[in-house]
Amino acid sequence: MDYFLAVDIGGTQMRAACYAENNQIPSTIQRIYTQGSDGTPLDRLNHLLESIWPEGHVAGVGVAAPGPLDPYQGIVIEAPNIAGWVNLPLKCHLQDRFKVPIALGNDANLAALGEWKYGAGRGYHHLVYITVSTGIGGGVITDDRLLLGERGLAAELGHVTILPDGPICSCGQPGHVEALASGPALAKWAQGEIQKGAASILPADQKITAKDVGEAALKGDALAIAALSRAGYYLGLALANYCQIFNPSVFIIGGGVSKPGPYLFDPLKASLREHVMSPDYLKNLTITQAALGDEVGLMGALALAHSIV
Amino acid sequence: MDYFLAVDIGGTQMRAACYAENNQIPSTIQRIYTQGSDGTPLDRLNHLLESIWPEGHVAGVGVAAPGPLDPYQGIVIEAPNIAGWVNLPLKCHLQDRFKVPIALGNDANLAALGEWKYGAGRGYHHLVYITVSTGIGGGVITDDRLLLGERGLAAELGHVTILPDGPICSCGQPGHVEALASGPALAKWAQGEIQKGAASILPADQKITAKDVGEAALKGDALAIAALSRAGYYLGLALANYCQIFNPSVFIIGGGVSKPGPYLFDPLKASLREHVMSPDYLKNLTITQAALGDEVGLMGALALAHSIV
Numbered sequence: 001m002d003y004f005l006a007v008d009i010g011g012t013q014m015r016a017a018c019y020a021e022n023n024q025i026p027s028t029i030q031r032i033y034t035q036g037s038d039g040t041p042l043d044r045l046n047h048l049l050e051s052i053w054p055e056g057h058v059a060g061v062g063v064a065a066p067g068p069l070d071p072y073q074g075i076v077i078e079a080p081n082i083a084g085w086v087n088l089p090l091k092c093h094l095q096d097r098f099k100v101p102i103a104l105g106n107d108a109n110l111a112a113l114g115e116w117k118y119g120a121g122r123g124y125h126h127l128v129y130i131t132v133s134t135g136i137g138g139g140v141i142t143d144d145r146l147l148l149g150e151r152g153l154a155a156e157l158g159h160v161t162i163l164p165d166g167p168i169c170s171c172g173q174p175g176h177v178e179a180l181a182s183g184p185a186l187a188k189w190a191q192g193e194i195q196k197g198a199a200s201i202l203p204a205d206q207k208i209t210a211k212d213v214g215e216a217a218l219k220g221d222a223l224a225i226a227a228l229s230r231a232g233y234y235l236g237l238a239l240a241n242y243c244q245i246f247n248p249s250v251f252i253i254g255g256g257v258s259k260p261g262p263y264l265f266d267p268l269k270a271s272l273r274e275h276v277m278s279p280d281y282l283k284n285l286t287i288t289q290a291a292l293g294d295e296v297g298l299m300g301a302l303a304l305a306h307s308i309v
Numbered sequence: 310m311d312y313f314l315a316v317d318i319g320g321t322q323m324r325a326a327c328y329a330e331n332n333q334i335p336s337t338i339q340r341i342y343t344q345g346s347d348g349t350p351l352d353r354l355n356h357l358l359e360s361i362w363p364e365g366h367v368a369g370v371g372v373a374a375p376g377p378l379d380p381y382q383g384i385v386i387e388a389p390n391i392a393g394w395v396n397l398p399l400k401c402h403l404q405d406r407f408k409v410p411i412a413l414g415n416d417a418n419l420a421a422l423g424e425w426k427y428g429a430g431r432g433y434h435h436l437v438y439i440t441v442s443t444g445i446g447g448g449v450i451t452d453d454r455l456l457l458g459e460r461g462l463a464a465e466l467g468h469v470t471i472l473p474d475g476p477i478c479s480c481g482q483p484g485h486v487e488a489l490a491s492g493p494a495l496a497k498w499a500q501g502e503i504q505k506g507a508a509s510i511l512p513a514d515q516k517i518t519a520k521d522v523g524e525a526a527l528k529g530d531a532l533a534i535a536a537l538s539r540a541g542y543y544l545g546l547a548l549a550n551y552c553q554i555f556n557p558s559v560f561i562i563g564g565g566v567s568k569p570g571p572y573l574f575d576p577l578k579a580s581l582r583e584h585v586m587s588p589d590y591l592k593n594l595t596i597t598q599a600a601l602g603d604e605v606g607l608m609g610a611l612a613l614a615h616s617i618v
Contacts, residue, residue: 068589077589126459142458147451149556150435151589154451156553159586161471161546171586173549237470240482244465245554247458277468277480280377280386280460 002059003027004305005052007045008107008297009065010034011081014045017298018052021059024118024302028052034082041082042090046097053098060101062304063090064110064297071152074104103308109155110300111254111290112139113146117303119291120252128248129290130157132235132264133255135170136178140246158182162237177238181231183210183257190227198223214260228260229267236271243272243281254290261289311368312336313614314361316354317416317606318374319343320390323354326607327361330368333427333611337361343391350391351399355406362407369410371613372399373419373606380461383413412617418464419609420563420599421448422455426612428600429561437557438599439466441544441573442564444479445487449555467491471546486547490540492519492566499536507532523569537569538576545580552581552590563599570598 002021007014014034017026030051034041049061068077074091094102105113112129115121121129127141136158140147147154158178159171166175167185179185187210194204200223202208202216216224239251258264269287276282292299311330317323323343326335339360343350358370377386383400403411414422421438424430430438436450445467449456456463467487468480475484476494488494496519503513509532511517511525525533548560567573578596585591601608 068587142451142456142463143454145452145454147555149451150558151556151592153587153589154554154556156586159553160550161584163473164471164546169586173584173586176586237473241469244468245463246456247460247463249459275470275482277465277478277482277485278377278462280462283460 005061006301060305062301108137109139114300131255132257180234228263232267240275250286314370315610369614371610417446418448423609440564441566489543537572541576549584559595
């Protein structure tokens with residue numbers, strides 16, 4: 001029996017799981033902090049993999065990592081929040097140590113792959129996945145293949161200018177989708193409105209988060225609903241652009257900010273309908289929430305592990 | 310010996326050419342007006358094809374047509390400026406009549422395919438083609454394959470909102486790249502500035518075209534140079550978006566508006582450098598003018614004809 005291993009590396013935690021062939025339920029799963037006093041993040045990753053290594057034959061290991069990376073060479077270009085992970089040849093390191101085929105992918109790209117193979121994207125051939133969280137990431141499947149581009153840096157769907165005189169993005173550029181519709185962006189907008197005197201159950205005197213805004217919206221708070229509506233408006237405008245660019249058959253929206261459901265999705269869909277250049281793009285178009293939840297990173301890495309053997 | 314036929318249909322003219330196997334120089338080429346008193350555009354197309362039909366075996370016919378179309382079914386959804394070409398099953402019509410394999414493609418998509426196979430894009434695996442003319446069209450090759458999307462409507466790279474409070478596009482949406490940087494858009498901007506009193510050798514009292522603006526720029530007219538510079542700025546911003554979306558290795562810019570060269574390209578490149586989120590996208594990135602000129606439609610249709618056999 002062959003086994004496939006999946007690893008999902010984040011700035012705070014990393015998780016690894018072992019799957020028997022043809023199985024999507026892990027036989028073993030482990031989670032540790034990415035950084036700690038006993039060893040570098042790479043040491044910790046090695047130990048994590050050893051802790052789940054099965055008795056049988058490992059056919060492949062898929063690794064999801066954050067930030068820009070080169071999936072062809074298996075090099076982490078720069079992992080945000082992981083000290084020292086700059087131009088790290090992670091694939092070589094792991095192959096040297098474990099002597100099995102390893103593949104590396106950007107976490108948002110692999111989330112798209114995971115949703116396509118195991119989640120809300122099954123059966124579709126042209127898929128656009130967007131995760132709305134602290135940042136906005138993306139992944140695209142066109143004609144049943146993951147879009148990577150020349151150096152594996154494609155599908156940065158949160159980093160596209162849609163409002164040149166808009167707020168500055170985390171990447172330093174003005175008016176990106178991420179600067180208008182990410183969790184921190186919508187919380188900041190709500191906070192600014194409260195400071196200008198808008199009525200809300202959200203506190204005026206302490207920092208609020210997108211989660212706070214989502215909870216307030218569920219309680220009927222008009223300002224919180226407006227903040228999600230504004231984010232949905234800009235996401236819908238971006239999705240209209242992606243209709244014209246990719247002509248997908250499904251949009252999958254993941255990430256924590258999508259959890260308040262209709263408060264984000266209704267204005268998003270209205271804005272998409274308003275901005276799309278032709279109703280032809282909306283025919284048979286599905287817009288749906290991601291299905292894999294917190295498992296999406298592992299499932300994407302599992303799909304990648306299967307793709308290399 | 311096999312022959313391949315290529316047809317390039319426009320609102321004004323249509324051209325057809327016959328190529329012997331492995332040849333990129335046509336053995337026959339004919340051009341006629343698309344519309345006339347003797348027969349419908351479809352009748353005229355039939356006669357055009359008959360006029361270049363060779364003695365030998367025809368392996369395939371590629372047809373480039375304007376406007377949205379379904380390349381999978383071979384249906385013209387709506388050809389601008391060709392009366393009656395709405396939901397026209399052109400592929401079926403031509404296959405019934407000529408009994409050879411026919412394929413249909415959008416003209417901008419096929420221009421990308423033509424430049425990739427025969428022109429400025431040879432040897433690249435990830436290509437973004439933009440034609441800047443009366444409108445702005447696009448075509449994308451990712452991983453050596455033409456991006457089509459679910460219904461063949463992808464790569465409308467001129468119809469992407471980059472300035473929501475900007476001018477209205479020909480498609481009715483605000484702030485599309487086409488409304489900011491197409492030939493009519495830059496001529497209209499120049500005309501507006503002249504009417505507001507700007508000094509220029511361009512006439513204040515008659516309609517000016519992008520060609521007039523290009524010629525005035527070559528003579529050193531500051532307003533004409535500013536008009537091209539403004540178009541280049543918005544094109545560069547759009548190209549930065551396309552870097553982050555597609556991570557291409559080459560941008561190819563075609564169409565009449567690209568002819569004044571550096572007056573458009575220098576500000577375009579400066580704007581791209583300014584707006585790209587990371588210099589990683591610019592490493593080994595080529596930005597070049599299209600190589601096939603007026604032949605690009607036929608060459609794209611020829612590439613399509615080869616792809617179906």
